[in-house]
Amino acid sequence: MTTETLTRIDPEHIYPNPWQTRKTMSPEGLESLAASIERDGLLQPIVVRMIRRGRYELVAGQRR
Template sequence: MTFLFNNDNKITEIPIIRIRPNKAQPRKQFDEASLTSLSQSITENGILQPLTVRRASQSEYELIAGERRLRASV
């Protein structure tokens, strides 16, 4: 799960499966060892900084910031 600020400035949980990567992401390569380490940190501590997303459709969100956190969480 990840979280989303809604229009009332409240945090809302949304399933990661509903977040799609941003096609404009400038980074194309991600170090696997670094992602593994981040994944372990997320398992132990949770996501300390929520992902930033925007609504792309009624049921889907587009990632704005947090590509590494998203990949490490899957």
């Protein structure tokens, strides 16, 4: 069984996933996402994995 933990991580220690297929984000889509987060809050936090001590890679939530 996997245990999930919610942890605050300095954004400077989070790196993009090199396998991420989404390479660009439209300004309109990003504005829409920002408005949604402003209105409803962040419904799901990003998911990262530790790739070495103090360095994390995004697994899910590239636009967030």
